[in-house]
Amino acid sequence: MTTNGTASSSSSSYTATVLYGPKDLKVEKREAQPPAEGQATIRIIATGLCGSDLHYYIHGRNGAFVLQAPLVLGHEAGGRITALHPSYKGDLKVGDDVAIEAGVNCNTCKYCREGRYNLCSDMSFCSSAKTFPHRDGTLQEFMNHPTDYLHKMPSTLTYELASLAEPLSVVIQATRRANGPQPGSSVLILGCGAVGLLSAAVARAMGATRIVAIDIDQAKLDFAKSSGWADQTVVLPRGKRVSGFESLEAAKVLKVELEKELGEEGFDTVFECSGVESCMQVGVLLAKAGGKVVFVGMGTPEAVLPTANAFTREVDLIGVFRYCSTYPAAISLLGSGTLGEGIAKMVTQRYPLEKAAQAFEDLARGKDESGKGVVKVMIGDYCGQA
Structure with missing residues (x-):
């Protein structure tokens, strides 16, 4: 288990789905930790599966990025803040609904200073094996994440739409x-x-x-x-x-x-x-x-x-490699209705966290057990709720 992005909840443990190797996905209980300084605890409500997640699940790698340790997948997510570090003085509060920006950069290198933080060599990205130790992703009930990378959701956004802010940012x-x-x-x-x-x-x-x-x-x-x-x-x-x-x-x-x-x-x-x-x-x-x-x-x-x-x-x-400074625009665009009714209809399957392996298998096959084609798969206990 990595020390980056450890999760926390109001109880002593929480559920996480952890990838150990190709098609070796385990459902585990992990011990909760309070948010560190600069972090918030988020209850993850909806996570969209991505092609890179699928590559890790099937091959244990995504292109040149090879799994080196057990990893929680998932990086397209929306959730609700359940705790903040006592020292936090910003605008976020417990109960806020947020879209989670998955990459955490160093903020000091040339690229970060120039506003191209997606090129930061020290960036740690949820569910990516590009850097080691890996940063766990969002296929878990709770996670701790830096407050600087949490974006408030407008009332017009569901958690599922908030999760689409990540691929839309790309x-x-x-x-x-x-x-x-x-x-x-x-x-x-x-x-x-x-x-x-x-x-x-x-x-x-x-x-x-x-x-x-x-x-x-x-x-x-x-x-x-x-x-x-x-x-x-x-x-x-x-x-x-x-x-x-x-x-x-x-x-x-x-x-x-x-x-x-x-x-x-x-x-x-x-x-x-x-x-x-x-x-x-x-x-x-x-x-x-x-x-x-x-x-x-x-x-x-x-x-x-x-x-x-x-x-x-x-x-x-x-x-194109990921994104930088795109989340406000993505959230605004998703909440405005400009992209049309098809956006919400992109979500074609929903699975509880415990059935993440089934979700990956259906995504790989391109259809679920009923034969319905896959466009976008969501995982979470409350998928679809606003």
């Missing part, structure tokens, strides 16, 4: 990095998980007039279209995943096939949200000359990209 970071999409522009979304869907929703809200979504799951594409976030969708066949130059040759073939359906004009902005190497490659090939490809998804540690194609057409290749 999307806001991506749009800031790309300086767009601009009103009247065309956008391609590759991968329609939660981040891909939110990218489409934000692109629509920013005035993009043509949004095309591509995925291997027809149900997710249908959801994007019915929510008004996509004008056109393309479902790709599931097949054997290849990599390297073999994948690049396949991407060139796929580009030709997609152009038959989508036209040859290309896209002003491409949001690559899958992390799949072939999608990363075809995203570059489908960008307009002078366009931008924003790599939002993670999952391919080392990818072969068509750089000559990009450089000779002045296509900007833009990386």
Whole structure:
């Protein structure tokens, strides 16, 4: 058990789900600790599962970040403050509902001073194995977390919507990095998980007039279209995943096939949200000359990209790593209703904490035991309550 982010409650123990290795998830009782100076204790009410959580659950790693010790997963969460350290003098109070920003940075390095704290090498991020000791995540009943990274929820927000502030923050970071999409522009979304869907929703809200979504799951594409976030969708066949130059040759073939359906004009902005190497490659090939490809998804540690194609057409290749200073905007956007009714409908399954393993299995399979497709999975004892 790490000393960072230890949990606390009004009783002597609490429940946590702890990952020990690939598909080795245990439900444990842990001893509660009061919040340290600068911390609050939060009762976690809803946690959304993310693709990175799934990678840790299945493989014991997420890209280059390898599990080195038992870890509580989960970093998309909303909850209620149950205790504050006696020395706290800020605006938060016991009983406040908050969205939890998962990363804790050093506040002293060059990147933190320049306002790019997501690049802080000493950042400790809930449920990530990037740094050691790992910082436990939110798949537990209670946790202690620095008050500086707790954001008050407006009354218009449910706990589930508060948890979506985390993936939405990734999307806001991506749009800031790309300086767009601009009103009247065309956008391609590759991968329609939660981040891909939110990218489409934000692109629509920013005035993009043509949004095309591509995925291997027809149900997710249908959801994007019915929510008004996509004008056109393309479902790709599931097949054997290849990599390297073999994948690049396949991407060139796929580009030709997609152009038959989508036209040859290309896209002003491409949001690559899958992390799949072939999608990363075809995203570059489908960008307009002078366009931008924003790599939002993670999952391919080392990818072969068509750089000559990009450089000779002045296509900007833009990386995105988490987010910084985005939570206020994300919470405001979620509470405003600007993104449409589809946002709340993104939550398709809800599980109690004790059934976290089942939630991960259903997420990996893409549907639950009843056959209903997965868009966004929530875990918590009070999921859906305001």
